[in-house]
Amino acid sequence: xxxxxxxxxxxxxxxxxxxxxxxxxxxxxxxxxxxxxxxxxxxxxxxxxxxxxxxxxxxxxxxxxxxxxxxxxxxxxxxxxxxxxxxxxxxxxxxxxxxxxxxxx
Numbered sequence: 549x550x551x552x553x554x555x556x557x558x559x560x561x562x563x564x565x566x567x568x569x570x571x572x573x574x575x576x577x578x579x580x581x582x583x584x585x586x587x588x589x590x591x592x593x594x595x596x597x598x599x600x601x602x603x604x605x606x607x608x609x610x611x612x613x614x615x616x617x618x619x620x621x622x623x624x625x626x627x628x629x630x631x632x633x634x635x636x637x638x639x640x641x642x643x644x645x646x647x648x649x650x651x652x653x
Contacts (some may be wrong), residue, residue, distance in 0.1 A: 607631060 607626070613634055614622040623633060 551616060576581060611626060611631065613619065615633060626633065
């Protein structure tokens with residue numbers, strides 16, 4: 549009888565160790581999958597920041613071209629997207645100045 553107790557105790561501890569090993573492996577696999585997902589999201593964020601800077605430069609260049617060339621279609625396109633231009637086109641400024649001169653006379 550005394551020999552059976554250590555035997556069953558070792559079998560029980562072996563079974564517990566085996567279960568813990570399986571749990572550890574499954575947790576490690578889940579952790580690895582989450583790390584991969586986090587790395588993919590981080591890459592997307594980094595890529596988005598670079599594209600944001602490029603987008604800002606592109607919009608700025610388009611706005612400058614719209615003002616410089618007095619391109620009404622480009623101004624309308626930028627306005628439709630919620631981008632407001634600070635300076636007025638040269639043609640409108642000169643038209644306003646000529647109207648003011650006519651009113652003064």
